[in-house]
Amino acid sequence: MAERTASASMGRGDTLLFLTDDHLRRGIEAMFFAYRGFTADPDRILAEQGYGRAHHRAVHFINRSPGTTVNNLLSILGVTKQSLNRVLRTLVEDGLVEARVGTRDKRERHLFLTGEGEVLERALSEAQRNRMRSAFRNAGPDAVAGFRAVLEEMMDPDMRRHYLDGVDHNQ
Amino acid sequence: MAERTASASMGRGDTLLFLTDDHLRRGIEAMFFAYRGFTADPDRILAEQGYGRAHHRAVHFINRSPGTTVNNLLSILGVTKQSLNRVLRTLVEDGLVEARVGTRDKRERHLFLTGEGEVLERALSEAQRNRMRSAFRNAGPDAVAGFRAVLEEMMDPDMRRHYLDGVDHNQ
DNA sequence: CAGTTTATGTCAGCCTTGTTGACTTTCCAA
DNA sequence: TTGGAAAGTCAACAAGGCTGACATAAACTG
Numbered sequence: 001m002a003e004r005t006a007s008a009s010m011g012r013g014d015t016l017l018f019l020t021d022d023h024l025r026r027g028i029e030a031m032f033f034a035y036r037g038f039t040a041d042p043d044r045i046l047a048e049q050g051y052g053r054a055h056h057r058a059v060h061f062i063n064r065s066p067g068t069t070v071n072n073l074l075s076i077l078g079v080t081k082q083s084l085n086r087v088l089r090t091l092v093e094d095g096l097v098e099a100r101v102g103t104r105d106k107r108e109r110h111l112f113l114t115g116e117g118e119v120l121e122r123a124l125s126e127a128q129r130n131r132m133r134s135a136f137r138n139a140g141p142d143a144v145a146g147f148r149a150v151l152e153e154m155m156d157p158d159m160r161r162h163y164l165d166g167v168d169h170n171q
Numbered sequence: 172m173a174e175r176t177a178s179a180s181m182g183r184g185d186t187l188l189f190l191t192d193d194h195l196r197r198g199i200e201a202m203f204f205a206y207r208g209f210t211a212d213p214d215r216i217l218a219e220q221g222y223g224r225a226h227h228r229a230v231h232f233i234n235r236s237p238g239t240t241v242n243n244l245l246s247i248l249g250v251t252k253q254s255l256n257r258v259l260r261t262l263v264e265d266g267l268v269e270a271r272v273g274t275r276d277k278r279e280r281h282l283f284l285t286g287e288g289e290v291l292e293r294a295l296s297e298a299q300r301n302r303m304r305s306a307f308r309n310a311g312p313d314a315v316a317g318f319r320a321v322l323e324e325m326m327d328p329d330m331r332r333h334y335l336d337g338v339d340h341n342q
Numbered sequence: 343c344a345g346t347t348t349a350t351g352t353c354a355g356c357c358t359t360g361t362t363g364a365c366t367t368t369c370c371a372a
Numbered sequence: 373t374t375g376g377a378a379a380g381t382c383a384a385c386a387a388g389g390c391t392g393a394c395a396t397a398a399a400c401t402g
Contacts, residue, residue: 017312018307018312018315018316019304019307021300023307024304025235025296025300026337027303027315027319028209028231028299028303029235029337030318030319031322032228033322033331034322034326035202035206038202038325040327057203064200078207125199128199129192129199132195132198132325135321135324135325136190136324137190139317139323139324141186142313142317143317143321144317144321145314145317146313146314146315146316146318147314147318147320147321148197148201149311150307150310151202151204151318152201152205152310153305153306153307153309153310154208154209154302154303154306155207156207156211159204159207159208160204163200163204166196166200
């Protein structure tokens with residue numbers, strides 16, 4: 001109520017109008033509904049093959065950083081090694097992921113997608129990119145910049161570091 | 172590579188630079204990492220009380236639309252009635268939610284938060300709003316508009332309808 | 343009024359994916 | 373050479389999805 005009055009009066013609090021509880025609730029629901037859409041297409045592909053979201057996440061980050069170690073993947077995904085191990089075991093058994101013993105440190109396993117793994121990764125990421133591309137195109141470049149700015153601010157500092165690690169510094 | 176060349180050359184394809192696969196992958200990871208942050212604070216509160224995210228979702232939408240029916244909640248949450256029922260049953264047993272038999276249609280149950288339910292809702296939504304507020308404030312109003320535009324475009328049409336239903340038309 | 347549809351609840355069983363705890367093997371590094 | 377880190381494994385458990393079958397009451401329909 002107070003916020004709406006401020007809105008009508010166009011007082012100096014006006015610049016903070018986007019911080020009212022109502023706007024925040026809208027943002028919360030936007031996250032909830034959008035995340036459902038975000039995962040819907042990959043979920044369908046995964047279900048066909050008897051996999052779940054946990055497999056998708058592993059495959060995604062192994063593809064992004066080929067040769068990453070189990071420990072690194074653990075810190076990115078934020079699950080226990082037992083949880084991740086169960087997923088990795090099925091992926092290795094099914095021939096989608098290869099776990100090579102480290103040369104420098106033989107305790108470490110370096111993870112790579114096999115050809116078959118890359119096929120699944122492409123199917124999953126293409127489905128997800130198609131939706132993201134359509135959303136980006138319809139919203140426009142300025143909206144996309146805002147989208148990324150807000151999401152980045154919403155991350156926990158540790159996760160934000162992992163996110164920024166993924167930046168392509170090669171340009 | 173081709174995109175980066177285009178970027179440097181500032182050619183006419185420049186306006187679509189935000190649609191490259193690399194930008195889309197960044198958007199995908201932003202969603203993943205941000206959603207983790209988005210749920211982290213409520214998850215801690217819920218764990219303390221022996222509840223999970225499913226309870227949070229039910230409590231949130233009952234609070235948003237007091238008197239909503241089970242069927243309506245089902246279509247918003249997109250789960251089976253068995254899943255939702257398990258959650259609602261515990262919430263009713265614990266005295267956080269009241270299910271009143273409908274007056275017009277006695278088959279329906281209209282759901283309301285009790286005083287105790289409102290206490291939990293406020294704790295959860297305050298934690299989530301605090302993070303959202305901080306993210307919004309740091310990113311600024313234009314970024315917030317873009318954030319919402321992209322998320323809205325990412326929703327499935329059905330979910331988008333539910334999202335828009337939540338708009339406050341009372342201003 | 344009889345029959346059908348709708349809204350809800352419930353039981354049983356299954357799966358994925360998260361958890362904790364305990365234990366072993368390997369092997370690097372001080 | 374010994375301590376500790378990295379990785380893997382086994383067991384047990386819980387939340388929260390799912391399907392299928394069935395029950396009940398109420399509303400609707402012909």
